[in-house]
Amino acid sequence: MLDSANDGYRQCRNCRTMIEMKTKRHECNPCRYERAKRNRKCDCGGPISMRSTTCAKCFHHRPAPLELLEHQRGWIAGLCEGEGTFTFRENRPIIRLQMTDEDTIRRLSSWTGIGNIGRHLPRNIKHKTSWHWSVCTKDHWEWLVTQISPLLGERRRAAISTGWLISGRSFTSLPKVRALEPKETLPWVAGLLEGEGTIYISPRKDVSVEMTSTDRDILERMLAITGMGRIYDRPIRDPRWRPTSTWRITRISDVKTLLPTIRPFLMDRRGKAADHAMSILAGRTGRK
Incomplete structure (x- = not known):
């Protein structure tokens, strides 16, 4: 039994410090983290902290950059x-x-x-x-x-x-601005959609590809490269916010043209969304 001065507290079973009885835990936070660290190892076998994915040795290692295609x-x-x-x-x-x-x-x-x-x-x-x-x-x-x-x-x-x-x-x-090379165009579109884009499927199974940004010049470049969609200016609900615009494709023929071309460059989550959208649009024609 705990005395009245320690009501609502229990001892940590490892270091014997007093902890609050808000949960059913029997360990304090430092002991919990120390136990978790013992079970986590870097690829090289070294110990790593709770929020890291590599040990300190690998973290400070400076490899040479690879040549980009x-x-x-x-x-x-x-x-x-x-x-x-x-x-x-x-x-x-x-x-x-x-x-x-x-x-x-x-x-x-x-x-x-x-x-x-x-x-x-x-x-x-x-x-x-x-x-x-x-x-x-x-x-x-x-x-x-x-x-x-x-x-x-x-x-x-x-x-x-x-x-x-x-x-x-x-x-x-500083390197000057230049236009995208032909082999860079589709990967650039895919990378931008990977970061900011959305493949939206409505409850009525209408499919659209859209992207919202405060950088209108990027949306205009996307429109010029793809030749698809329209840019809409969104209303400013707070004067402290920057103006935002949305580039959106809703035409079925345009969506069916864009998604297969950028699909090889999309990652798992966006790729599954693109596959699902293309399966819905298979056999459908027209504007919507």
Whole structure:
């Protein structure tokens, strides 16, 4: 029996510290984490923490970047345009992507050969576990910027320009904007839809492909490349928000043309949505 001063508490069965009796746990948080760490190992066999996917030795290892093929460069540029964050930490430029699709993050790491992968555990059980890929090393950041910056939009280019100057490079040495090469076009569209797009199937089995963004220049580029859909300006419900626009394809013939062409570049979740949409539209013609 616990005395009256300790009502509502119990002892941790490992370290004997007092913990609240809000749950049926018999261990304090430090002991729980220590027990979980013992059961988690890196691919090299080293110990890893709760929120990491690699040990400290592998995390600080700096491999040489891999040479990107044209379709890989286009897909990475599209994904970074839609889902990437170009930020700074202690005057160091960083590129970071965070998604709930682990296979997408793994593809980024395997194609580039750089960056660190981490897992973010949600506090709310209703939320999904997310994965992030970040490039923090200066040499790797500069290499990736030279690969994808010519294909990015105005806002991303502005953020990269600031990081380029902070890293001590001349602004004139930043690669110039250029048009997408033929082999980069479809992967760029797929990567952008992977990050920002939606393949929507209504209760009436109407299929549409759409993407909403605050960067209208990116939507206009998407419209020019595909030659499909329309751009709609969304109403601003709060003056503090930036104006947003939506690019949407609803015509059946256009959806049936677009999805098969970008399907080889889509990952598991988007790919299954595209397959389901194409199975619904099989045999259907017309506008809707």
